[in-house]
Amino acid sequence: MRALAHPLRMRILSLVTDRAMSAAEVARELGDSQPNISYHLRKLADAGLVGIVEEVAIRGGIAKRYRHDPPAVAAPRGPDEETMLARALAAGLGTRTAQRKRGPSETLTDAELWVDPQVWQDLVEHVRSLSLRLHDAAQPPRTPGTVRVSTTISMFEMDCR
DSSP states (O other), X not given: OGGGOSHHHHHHHHHTBTSOEEHXXXXXXXXXXXXXXXXXHXXXXXXXXXXXXXXXXXXXXXXXXXXXXXXXXXXXXXXXXXXXXXXXXXXXXXXXHTTOOOSTTOOOOOOOOOOOHXXXXXXXXXXXXXXXXXXXXXXXXXXXXXXXXXXXOOOOOOOOO
């Protein structure tokens, strides 16, 4: 989880989810330097969150292409990791919110509610299904006919204290 505590790594992980990209491709998409992205990709690889799926010869060198397969993400193992992950998600959300295109296709919900346990379980399963559907529909960055979107979902049952 410490590997995910850096907001840039969360963005990188999002880009390479279910698709292979080189450090140079990720750097172009995020507007960052290739050496910096390479560093962060190595950190994600060391944590087992991305893997090298191919090596491509480019201009006399070898470009490693990385991919993240979502089941590789482990749940936070303690309060410190949960806090780091929440901060990284919040930072990423803040960055992407500043880049949003205002219009009718945006939605925002923030709530602390009391609901029936079965309703809660049904909603959690529905959101998981929607999340998988969104990931399955994802295309490589800037694919013609696509729109860039952002989603951050955090749903959890709260302690009754």
